[in-house]
Amino acid sequence: MSVVQNIGGAGAAGGTEFVSCWSCKGPVASRALFCHTCGAIQGPGQTDHFTRLGLERSYDIDDDRLEKQYLGYQRVLHPDRFAAKSAKERALAEAQSVALNEAYETLEDPLKRATYLLRLKGVISEAAADKTVNDPALLMEAMEKREALAEAESADAIEKLTVAAAGDAIQLLSDISKAFAADDLDAANRATLRLKYLRKFLEEARLRRSALED
Ligand SMILES: [Zn+2]
Numbered sequence: 001m002s003v004v005q006n007i008g009g010a011g012a013a014g015g016t017e018f019v020s021c022w023s024c025k026g027p028v029a030s031r032a033l034f035c036h037t038c039g040a041i042q043g044p045g046q047t048d049h050f051t052r053l054g055l056e057r058s059y060d061i062d063d064d065r066l067e068k069q070y071l072g073y074q075r076v077l078h079p080d081r082f083a084a085k086s087a088k089e090r091a092l093a094e095a096q097s098v099a100l101n102e103a104y105e106t107l108e109d110p111l112k113r114a115t116y117l118l119r120l121k122g123v124i125s126e127a128a129a130d131k132t133v134n135d136p137a138l139l140m141e142a143m144e145k146r147e148a149l150a151e152a153e154s155a156d157a158i159e160k161l162t163v164a165a166a167g168d169a170i171q172l173l174s175d176i177s178k179a180f181a182a183d184d185l186d187a188a189n190r191a192t193l194r195l196k197y198l199r200k201f202l203e204e205a206r207l208r209r210s211a212l213e214d
Contacts, residue, residue, distance in 0.1 A: 016029045016030070016031070017029070017030040018030065019042075019045060021035040021037065021038060021040060021042065022040070022042070022043070023035060023038050023040035024037050024038035024040065026038070028042060030045045030046070030047055031045070031047040031051050031052060033073065033076060033077070033096055040089065041077075041082070041085075041089050041092045041093050041096065042092065042096075043092050043095055043096070044095050044096050044098075044099035048120060049102070049103035049106050049107055049116060050103075050107065052099060052100060052103045053066060053069045053070060053073070053100070053103050053104065053107065054069050055069065055107070057117070057120065058117075058180070059113060059114060059117055059176060059177055059180035059181075059188075060177055060180075060181070061107060061113070063108075066104070066107055066108060070100060070103075070104045073096075073100050074097060074100060077093045077096050077097045077100070079093070079094075081093075110173055110176070110195070111127065111192065111195050111196060111199065114127070114176050114180075114188065114191075114192040114195070115127045115128040115192060116128075117180065117188075118185065118188060118189055118192065121185055123185050123188075123189055125189050125192055125193065126189070126193050127189075127192045127193045127195070127196040133193065135190065135193065138190070138193060138194055138197060141194075141197070142197045142201070145161070145165065145201050146201070146204070148161055149161055149201070149204060149205055149208055152208070154212075155209055155212055155213065158205055158208060158209045158212070159209075161205055162202060162205045162206075162209075165198050165201050165202050165205070166202060168194075168198055169195060169198045169199065169202070172191050172194055172195045172198065173195070175187070175191040176188055176191045176192055176195065179191055
């Protein structure tokens with residue numbers, strides 16, 4: 001099965017780190033699911049989400065590939081495959097599965113992916129932390145949008161605001177991609193934070209609209 005063979009391979013981010021297999025004590029790549037010597041399932045270890053899913057560390061990822069990798073690994077880790085194994089091996093497979101879920105959920109969402117990639121590059125984004133936001137233009141924009149929403153009296157008026165914000169959000173995905181491609185982390189951070197605000201606004205607009213319909 002090709003996916004199993006790939007799992008022991010080198011990390012996409014370069015230099016593969018090796019740890020000792022808990023079972024045979026032989027060297028095994030830190031991101032490997034199975035020891036290539038004795039075949040024992042390994043623990044999840046300290047691998048970043050991209051490497052864990054066999055992807056290059058980049059904001060631009062292929063959604064289909066992400067999905068395929070994730071499902072392939074989860075299939076290999078399915079509890080049925082470990083039913084006859086020891087309690088330790090079942091626990092390791094479960095831990096691997098949890099780690100893969102976390103990696104997948106982070107990378108599948110463009111906002112979480114951008115925030116996570118910023119962190120890998122040493123930037124603790126305000127989009128992740130509950131840090132004070134130091135961007136007057138962004139705060140002003142957020143305030144004006146909220147006021148406009150508060151003043152919107154009809155579903156049509158809310159719809160207009162929603163369409164505009166959704167368009168901005170799509171544009172931001174492309175801005176974030178370009179900023180990462182240019183390694184402009186400040187720009188990537190600003191766009192990511194703005195995307196977070198826009199999403200919050202879209203959620204508020206959705207709630208206000210459903211309140212209006214009741
Ligand atoms: Zn081994």
